[in-house]
Amino acid sequence: MTPPHQHPYDNVLDTIGWTPIIRLRRVVGSIRTPVYGKAEFFNPGGSVKDRIGAAIIEDAERRGELTPGGVIVEGTSGNTGVALALAATQKGYRCIFTMPDKMSQEKVRLLKAFGAEVIITPTAVPPDHPDNYVVKAKTIAQNTPNAIFANQFYNQANVEAHYRTTGPELWEQTEGRITHLVGSAGTGGTMSGAGRFLKEQNPSVKVVVGDPEGSVFCDYHRSREVGEGETYKVEGIGGDKLPETLHFDLVDEFHTVSDRDSFQMARRLTKEEGLFVGGSSGLNVHVALKVARELDDPSACVVVILCDTGERYLSKLFNDEWMRENQMLESDQVTAAQMLAAKPEATPQLVTVEPSHTVRQALNLMSTYGVSQLPIIENGDCVGSLSEGSVMAKAIASPVVLDQPVHEVMEAAYPIVDAEFAVEGFSELLSRETPAVLVRLNDELAGIVTRYDVLHQVAGIR
Numbered sequence: 001m002t003p004p005h006q007h008p009y010d011n012v013l014d015t016i017g018w019t020p021i022i023r024l025r026r027v028v029g030s031i032r033t034p035v036y037g038k039a040e041f042f043n044p045g046g047s048v049k050d051r052i053g054a055a056i057i058e059d060a061e062r063r064g065e066l067t068p069g070g071v072i073v074e075g076t077s078g079n080t081g082v083a084l085a086l087a088a089t090q091k092g093y094r095c096i097f098t099m100p101d102k103m104s105q106e107k108v109r110l111l112k113a114f115g116a117e118v119i120i121t122p123t124a125v126p127p128d129h130p131d132n133y134v135v136k137a138k139t140i141a142q143n144t145p146n147a148i149f150a151n152q153f154y155n156q157a158n159v160e161a162h163y164r165t166t167g168p169e170l171w172e173q174t175e176g177r178i179t180h181l182v183g184s185a186g187t188g189g190t191m192s193g194a195g196r197f198l199k200e201q202n203p204s205v206k207v208v209v210g211d212p213e214g215s216v217f218c219d220y221h222r223s224r225e226v227g228e229g230e231t232y233k234v235e236g237i238g239g240d241k242l243p244e245t246l247h248f249d250l251v252d253e254f255h256t257v258s259d260r261d262s263f264q265m266a267r268r269l270t271k272e273e274g275l276f277v278g279g280s281s282g283l284n285v286h287v288a289l290k291v292a293r294e295l296d297d298p299s300a301c302v303v304v305i306l307c308d309t310g311e312r313y314l315s316k317l318f319n320d321e322w323m324r325e326n327q328m329l330e331s332d333q334v335t336a337a338q339m340l341a342a343k344p345e346a347t348p349q350l351v352t353v354e355p356s357h358t359v360r361q362a363l364n365l366m367s368t369y370g371v372s373q374l375p376i377i378e379n380g381d382c383v384g385s386l387s388e389g390s391v392m393a394k395a396i397a398s399p400v401v402l403d404q405p406v407h408e409v410m411e412a413a414y415p416i417v418d419a420e421f422a423v424e425g426f427s428e429l430l431s432r433e434t435p436a437v438l439v440r441l442n443d444e445l446a447g448i449v450t451r452y453d454v455l456h457q458v459a460g461i462r
């Protein structure tokens with residue numbers, strides 16, 4: 001396969017597709033089955049939906065429904081809007097999008113940045129209610145001259161785009177070794193189109209779909225009955241109405257996943273794999289690891305769709321306050337900064353000495369502030385430490401020590417951690433040899449965490 005981007009492109013639409021597949025390692029851990037991420041956030045609009053934007057427009061042009069100066073109307077969770085707006089910038093069409101109010105502000109601003117008009121609708125309305133974002137878009141399209149309704153949930157051009165592009169790429173990039181395609185479904189276009197292509201190449205390829213808790217898809221796949229949906233926070237996937245673009249007969253397995261597990265995995269992918277993705281990718285990888293663990297087969301090849309960029313969720317899943325408010329950040333995930341903040345006011349955050357200070361001065365400081373560990377700081381860096389017990393022993397053995405500079409009797413410097421460092425990590429750092437750890441806050445040494453502080457936090461020892 002020729003390396004990508006070798007020649008100039010005529011316009012941005014020609015750069016859509018041929019997104020890389022990247023091996024996942026840290027989140028996979030000791031699971032023997034190889035797992036790869038299909039990085040759809042590499043697309044110019046930042047999501048898997050870029051593949052259907054131009055495809056839906058060109059299909060409407062071919063059928064004579066969309067003519068120059070036309071208007072494109074769609075109900076979107078944001079990404080399809082970006083894809084349509086991106087294509088419309090190159091083809092000279094206007095865009096009007098309706099969007100449920102649960103979607104992030106980033107997504108609204110993004111659509112406006114591409115020149116689209118955005119109408120916000122209430123999330124918690126029944127699927128056939130006039131204010132439902134899809135129903136609203138349909139009405140606007142009917143009442144707007146020379147407008148088309150993109151209708152992604154019923155438009156088979158959506159599925160065809162993935163049958164023609166995503167499927168063949170996965171097959172070629174894995175040299176036909178793919179055994180499991182894992183993803184989730186909003187319209188279902190990705191999994192139906194790519195899944196159909198892959199099963200035509202190798203009928204034993206498994207199509208595995210993750211579904212948010214509260215969506216009706218998973219239960220429908222099992223019971224063929226459409227239940228009552230509940231609202232959930234993961235964006236772009238699942239639903240309370242069955243889309244015609246989700247071909248259930250092609251799906252081998254459905255797995256339900258909570259918002260919390262989806263968001264936690266998205267945060268891990270960013271921190272541990274350097275893949276900055278959104279909640280639906282977190283959900284997909286949560287399912288992919290479950291499948292890979294059960295398979296436990298090094299010769300298998302699991303590929304999971306990484307749907308969109310995490311940029312769109314900075315005010316949500318990547319915002320600790322928002323995660324805490326929504327009970328999705330482990331409350332026991334206490335950070336070093338929180339441990340410092342929890343210390344009694346009376347205790348000075350950080351009592352230190354310089355290498356030239358005498359042992360006597362250091363001991364006086366310890367008794368003045370009631371501390372038993374002292375970091376020795378030079379130019380803002382910890383160069384050594386003093387613990388009351390060992391200094392006392394040395395001074396009793398030979399009192400001349402008291403007038404010696406501390407750098408002559410000091411012990412090893414304390415390790416330094418950042419403010420977000422989780423309390424669980426301290427047990428690994430603290431030991432008999434390392435009685436304390438320093439905490440850096442805004443590039444400055446701001447406090448000290450001792451074994452006592454950790455016991456106090458973890459075991460509630462007073």
Ligand SMILES: Cc1ncc(COP(=O)(O)O)c(C=O)c1O
Nearest residue numbers: 185186187188189190236280307
């Ligand atoms: C973030 C995100 N993930 C996944 C999907 C699902 O893609 P599809 O509609 O092809 O099922 C969407 C669809 O909008 C999405 O926005």
